Amino acid sequence: MDGSALEELDGRIAGCRACPRLVAWREEVARTRRAAFADWTYWGRPVPGFGPPDAALLIVGLAPAAHGGNRTGRMFTGDRSGDVLYAALHEVGLASQPTSERLDDGLELYGVRITSPVHCAPPANKPTPRERDTCRPWLVRELALLRPTLRAVVVLGAFGWQAALPAFAEAGWTVPRPRPAFGHGARVRLDRAEGTVGASGTGDDGVLELFGCFHVSQRNTFTGRLTPEMLREVLRTAATAAGLPTTEPSP
Structure with missing residues (x-):
């Protein structure tokens, strides 16, 4: 796909001020800072997704950490x-290096993008249902x-799972009813919704494999x-389902 559309979306996300409580919290954290990061200029805005625009695998978290993504401007x-x-x-x-410290550290993801259902750091790491929606x-x-x-897609944690399922439905996939329960190692097939156009020119049937994983x-x-x-194990299984090459597990 044309990466410019995703870049535009990332820019719009970074400028969002829709949730007053989250805006106040993320900006207060950015002003006061943690002592260990006193010399940092915090990002203090919504954190957009990270990874290539042609990703075959998506990792969905919960929300940026107050002194993590809210400080650095990049997911996790x-x-x-x-670190984990x-x-x-x-x-x-699936990544060029094992650490992710700042925006300019040279990290690249291979076929993977990381995002979250809530893009602002929430107080106590707990967005409200209204903020999620x-x-x-x-x-x-x-x-x-x-x-x-x-x-x-790998979804990290029950909150992300519950938040992501309606988004998959709105984006054109059929979510089974009753909704599948979250669990570590859960695997659910999401078919393309009737009348939804599939991936042009790839011969793909639009199926999405959804995996659950405990949050990191x-x-x-x-x-x-x-x-x-x-x-x-979850990442390797999901990458295989996405058609991405992986390294062999250590003996």
């Missing part, structure tokens, strides 16, 4: 969750732009609920 960049996610992506062969049109538009190449939060990774091996 500059926080402990990102990008290390796994690198080991699987207000932000949904951005995800719907992103999915529509990625549609020609998108083959698989410190609560999950520190307690062992989500191990690096578990994360790599």
Whole structure:
């Protein structure tokens, strides 16, 4: 697809001020800063998605971290969750390096894009249902732009799963009823909705493979609920479903 449309969307997302509570919080965090980052100029705006416009695999999180993406301006960049996610992506062969520290660190993703259903850092990492729903049109538009190449999605955590399912439906995929429950390792096939145009020129039938994975939060990774091996397994399986090459697991 033409990357200019996705760049335009990213710019519009970064300028959004639709949710007063989130605007006030993200800007307050950017003003006061954390002592460890006192010399940083915080991004302090909504954080757009990150990755190539022809991604075959999409990773959907929850929302930017107050001192992570809200500081650096890039999804899962500059926080402990990102440390875990990008290390796994690198080991699987989907990222150029295992760390993600700042916008100009040279990181590239291979066939993968990362986004979230809420683009502003929320207080206590908990967006309200209204904030989630207000932000949904951005995800719907992103999915529509990625549609020609998108083959698989990994959703991190139950919140992202619940927020993303309506977006898939609005973007032209059929979500089973009753809605599939979230679970680590869950795999759900989403067919193209009737009357929806598929990916032109690829012969693709429009099917999207949806995978569930525990979120890479410190609560999950520190307690062992989500191990690096578990994360790599989901990413490798999803990448295979998306037709992306991966590195072989270590013996």
